[in-house]
Amino acid sequence: MAAQAAGPTRALAGFIVAASAAGLPGWTLHEAKRTLINILGIAVSATRYEPAGILTAWVRRQGGNPAARVIGTDIRTGTFNAALANGYLAHLEDYDDTHLPTILHPSAPVWPAVLAAAEETGANGLDTLAAFALGAETACRVAMSVYPWHYDQGWHVTGTAGLFGAVAGAGRVHGLDAARMTHALGVGGTHASGVRELLGTHGKALHPGHAASTGLQAAELAAQGFTGPDDILGGRRGFWAILSAGGHSEEALLGGFGERWELGNNGLKPFANGIVSHPIQDGVIRLRNEHALKPGDVAAISLGVHPLVLELMNRPVVRTGLEGKFSFQHCAAAALVDGAGHDAQFTDAKAADPDISRIRDAVTGEVEESVAEDQARVRVHLADGRTLETFVEHAIGTPQNPMSDAALEAKFTDLATEVFPTDQAARLLDAAWNLDRAPDVTALMRLASAQGG
Numbered sequence: 506m507a508a509q510a511a512g513p514t515r516a517l518a519g520f521i522v523a524a525s526a527a528g529l530p531g532w533t534l535h536e537a538k539r540t541l542i543n544i545l546g547i548a549v550s551a552t553r554y555e556p557a558g559i560l561t562a563w564v565r566r567q568g569g570n571p572a573a574r575v576i577g578t579d580i581r582t583g584t585f586n587a588a589l590a591n592g593y594l595a596h597l598e599d600y601d602d603t604h605l606p607t608i609l610h611p612s613a614p615v616w617p618a619v620l621a622a623a624e625e626t627g628a629n630g631l632d633t634l635a636a637f638a639l640g641a642e643t644a645c646r647v648a649m650s651v652y653p654w655h656y657d658q659g660w661h662v663t664g665t666a667g668l669f670g671a672v673a674g675a676g677r678v679h680g681l682d683a684a685r686m687t688h689a690l691g692v693g694g695t696h697a698s699g700v701r702e703l704l705g706t707h708g709k710a711l712h713p714g715h716a717a718s719t720g721l722q723a724a725e726l727a728a729q730g731f732t733g734p735d736d737i738l739g740g741r742r743g744f745w746a747i748l749s750a751g752g753h754s755e756e757a758l759l760g761g762f763g764e765r766w767e768l769g770n771n772g773l774k775p776f777a778n779g780i781v782s783h784p785i786q787d788g789v790i791r792l793r794n795e796h797a798l799k800p801g802d803v804a805a806i807s808l809g810v811h812p813l814v815l816e817l818m819n820r821p822v823v824r825t826g827l828e829g830k831f832s833f834q835h836c837a838a839a840a841l842v843d844g845a846g847h848d849a850q851f852t853d854a855k856a857a858d859p860d861i862s863r864i865r866d867a868v869t870g871e872v873e874e875s876v877a878e879d880q881a882r883v884r885v886h887l888a889d890g891r892t893l894e895t896f897v898e899h900a901i902g903t904p905q906n907p908m909s910d911a912a913l914e915a916k917f918t919d920l921a922t923e924v925f926p927t928d929q930a931a932r933l934l935d936a937a938w939n940l941d942r943a944p945d946v947t948a949l950m951r952l953a954s955a956q957g958g
Contacts, residue, residue, distance in 0.1 A: 511735060511736070512735060512736030512738070512739045512740070513736065513738050513739040513755050513758055513759060514687055514690055514691065514734075514735065514736045514737050514738045514739060514740075514743075515683070515687050515735060515736065516759055517643065517646075517690070517738070517758060517759060517762075518683045518684075518686035518687040518690060519683045520759070520762040520763060521639050521643060521673045521676070521677065521686055522676075522677070522681060522682060522683050522686050523683075524635070524639055524763055526631050526632050526634075526635035527631070529635055529638055529639075530766070532769075533638045533766060533768055534631075534634050534635070534638065534941060536638070536768060536769075536771070537634040537635075537637045537638045537641075538634065538937055538938055538940060538941075539773060539910070539913055540602050540611075540612040540616065540637070540641070540771070540773070541612075541616060541634075541637070541937050541940070542913060542914070542917050542934060542937045542938070543600075543601065543602055543612065543773050543913060543916070543917065544595040544601055544602075544612045544613065544616050545576065545917070545921070545933060545937060545953055546916060546917035546918075546919075546920035546921045547594070547595055547597075547598055547600045547601055547920055548576040548577055548591060548594035548595045548953075549576060549577040549594075549920060549921045549923070549924045549925060549953070550577075550598065550600075550848065550920035550921065550923050550924060551577070551593075551594040551595075551597040551598050552576075552577035552578060552594060552924060553923060553924065554597060554598075556597065556707040556710075557593065557594055557597055559707075560589075560590055560593050560714075561575060561578055561580060561590055564580055564582055564586045564587075564589070564590045565580050565582075567582065567583075567586055568582065569582045569583030569586060570582075570583050570584075571583075572584050572587070572621075572624060572625045573587035573588070573620070573621040573624040573625060573950075574587060574624065574950045574951070574953065574954045575587055575590045575591060575594075575954075576590075576591050576594055576595075576950075576953045576954070577594065577924055577925075577953070577954070577955060578590075578954065578955050579954060579955040579956050584621040584622065584624070584625050584721055584725070585621075585718045585721060585722055586718070587617070587620075587621045587624075588617040588618050588620075588621040588671075588714070588717040588718040588720075588721045589617075589714040589715065589717065589718035590617075590714065591616075591617035591620065591621070591714075591717065592613050592614055592617040592618075592710075592713040592714035592715070592716065592717035592718065593710045593711060593713070593714035594710075595612060595613040595616065595617060595710075595713065596610060596613040596663070596709070596710040596712070596713045596714070597710040598777050598848045599709075599774075599777055599778055599779065599830050600774055600776075600777040600848065600920075601613045601774065602771050602772060602773050602774060603771070603772055603774060603780045604644075604645045604648060604767065604770055604771045604772075605770050605771070605772055605780070605878065605879065605903055605904060606648075606649060606652065606767075606770055607645070607648035607649060607652045607656070607662055607666070608656070608662065608780060608781070608813075608817075609644060609645060609648040609662045609663055609666055609667065610663040610667070610713060611640075611641040611644045611645055611663075611667065611670055611768075611771060612637075612641065613663065613667070613710075613713035613714075613717070614644065614663060614664070614667030614668060614670055614671045614712075614713040614714075614716035614717045614720065615637055615640040615641050615644055615667065615670040615671050615673075615674045615717070615720075616637055616674075616717075617671075617713075617714070617717035617718075618640070618671035618672075618674055618675040618716075618717040618718070618720045618721040618724075619633060619636045619637045619640060619671075619674040619675060619677075619678060620633070620946060620950065621675075621717075621721055622636075622674075622675040622678035622679060622721055622724065622725075623636070623678050623945070623946045624946055624947070624950055626678055626679065627945050628678050628945065628946070629943065629944055629945055630939075630940035630941050630942060630943035630944070630945070630946065630949075631940075631941045631942075632677070632678065633678065633940065633946055634940055634941055635677065636674045636675070636677035636678045637674055638768060639673055639674065639677055640670040640671065640672075640673040640674020640675070640677065641670055641674070641768055641771070642670075642762075642766060642767055642768050643669055643670045643672075643673035643674075644666050644667050644669055644670025644671075644673075645666075645670075645767035645768060645770070645771065646757065646758050646759075646762070646767055647666040647669045647670070647738070647744075647758065648662045648666035649754070649757040649758070649767060650738070650745070650749075650753050650754050650755065650757045650758040651666070651744075651745065651748070651749035651752075651753050651754075652757075654749045654750070654751030654752045654753070655748055655749040655751075656701075657751065658748070658749070658750070658751070659700050659701050659702070660699065660700060660701070660748060661699035661700060661701050661703065661704070661709070661712050663699065663712055663713050663716070664697070664698055664699020664712030664713060664715060664716050665697040665698065665699055665716075665744075665748060666697075667712070667713055667716040667717075667720075668693055668694065668696060668697045668698075668715075668716035668719060668720050669690060669693065669694060669697070669720070670716075670720070671693070671716050671717045671719070671720025671721060671724075672686075672689050672690050672693040672694070672720040672723050672724055673686070673690070673720075674720075675720055675721045675723075675724035675725070676689045676690075676724040676727065676728075678724075679724050679725065679727075679728040680728070681724065681727055681728060685727045685728065685730075686727070687733075687735060688727045688731065688732045688733040689723045689724045689726070689727035689728075689733070690723075690733070690737055690738075691732075691733025691734040691735070691736075691737040692723040692726060692727060692731060692732075692733035693719055693720045693722070693723030693724070693733075694733075694737035694738070694743075694744055695733075695737065696715075696719045696723075697716075697744060697748065698712075698715070699711075699712035699715070699716075704779075704817075704831050705820070705827055705828045705830070705831045706827070707827070738758070739755070769904060770904050771904070772902045772903045772904055772907060772908070773902055773907070773908040773913060773916075774902050775787075775846070775901050775902045775908060775912070775916070776836070776846030776847070776902075777830065777846060777847055777848040777850070777851060778829070778830040778831070778836050778846060778851060779817055779818050779830060779831050779833075779836075780902075781810075781811065781813045781814045781817055781818055781833075781878060782814065782818050782833045782836040782837075783846075783879075783900040783901070783902060783903075784810075784879055784880050784881035784897040784900040785808055785810065785814070785833055785836060785837050785840070785870075785881045785883060785897075786836050786837065786840040786846045786900075787881070787897050787900045787901055788881050788882075788883030788895045788896070788897040789806065789837050789840040789841050789883055789885070790840050790844055790845070790846075791883075791895055791897075792883060792885050792893050792894075792895055793840070793841055793844055793885075794844065796893060798841065798885065798887075800841065800842050800860040800863070800864060801888070802887055802888060802889075803841060803864055803867075803885055803886070803887060803888065804867065804886045804887060804888045805867040805868070805869070805885075805886040806837050806838075806841065806864065806867065806868045806869070806883070806884065806885050806886070807868075807869050807870075807871075807884045807886065808833070808837065808868070808869065808870040808871070808881060808882065808883055808884070809870075809871060809872075809873035809876055809881065809882030810833070810870045810871070810872060810873065810876055810881055810882075811872070811873075811876050811877060811878045811880065811881075812872045813878060814833050814870055814872075814881075815870060815872060817831070818831050818832060818833040818836070819832075819833065819834075819870070820832035820833075820834065820835070821834050821865070821866070821868075823835045823856045823865065824856060825853050825856055826851040826852040826853045826854075826855055826856050827851065828856065829850075829851045829855065829856050830851050832865070833868070833870060834865045834866075834868040834870075835851075835856070835861070835865050837864075837865075837868045837883075838860075838861045838862075838864035838865035838868060839851075839855060839861055841864055841885070842858070842860045842861050842864065843855075847919075879897075879899050879900045879903040879905070879906075880896070880897055880898060880899070880900070881896075881897045881900070882894070882895075882896050882897075883895050883896075883897065914934060917930070917934055918930055918931075918934070921933065921934075924955075925957075929952060929957055932952050932957075933949070933952040933953055933957065936948055936949045936952055937949060
């Protein structure tokens, strides 16, 4: 569709504010609940790790108005710092949902901004779910509008496009009209940032944390009358011109907004690592289980993969568990040895495990032009000379092969009970499933905190 005369940003803002919470398709609200359950479990689990402790200790020292909670902790702080910390926790394990066409992680920047805004304003559960759905849709569409040019330049789309989603979601909670939403997108959009050089480091998860906090700030300032540019996306020196010099698509941003949902291309992750490796892990685990393979049975693994696997995850030497999350070689080896790809497979001990290390050194990958992003050809070469082969048509967790609600609940419970008592985890799960009937998010966020038991 054509943009309005005032430009694509104003048109986008109009769509965001005009949508009715009660009029959204039921599946979008159900998916909003699923993504919420997913990141709550992940964020609670992530509090166990050193970088999370460093950041949350910093947030605790900052103090501030106790308007919002940091998930998995006893910290109540200002909304901006709560959004920062929760965005970080939601992404640290790289276990959060992924928009498959662009490899954007929409929930980590959007949900923390929406939850902090909802805690502060007392927004009801239905409006909170709708704010997320529209915020996530905005993030996905901004990402689609610059794919692949923006990503190929080295930008981390979760930090950049995710910021626009955080603005949209928080702006919905704050009741912005179209003019103020346009200003909020402009004020927030100038801070869109995050480069892919940080992948495999503690700093990567700061991207969605920064996006959540800055997006929320922009929405709050715009609600008070703060102004920004009229067209942060399409302006002569705007987001498209500066951060995606190779090209952009206005149609991908605006076409069929509210009728065609990019949120439907979002998937929950069964493995706690870069998503382009998921088909590999799916196939390796399939062969392992079908043939009862043991590490000593395997001489090598060869793979036919999409080009993004080699672009994003070709890391044959792995020194830490965090680096293993971005090594297709480690992911394949851990899948063969442990039959899994949870966060437990990406510890420093697993990086040094002799069985995993030996097999990791024997994993090779070649691009096959016919293989899509959610596919992989997996060959396991055995010590006795035989070769076992399988082709993964659609990896589990993709829109064509989604994680079931039951599998999501099991994932959540496994993660949340690493920190919370079983009863508290169960009550938190129930509160998330029933958020659309809640008068506000107070009970949900209390159960998501260390004081919720």
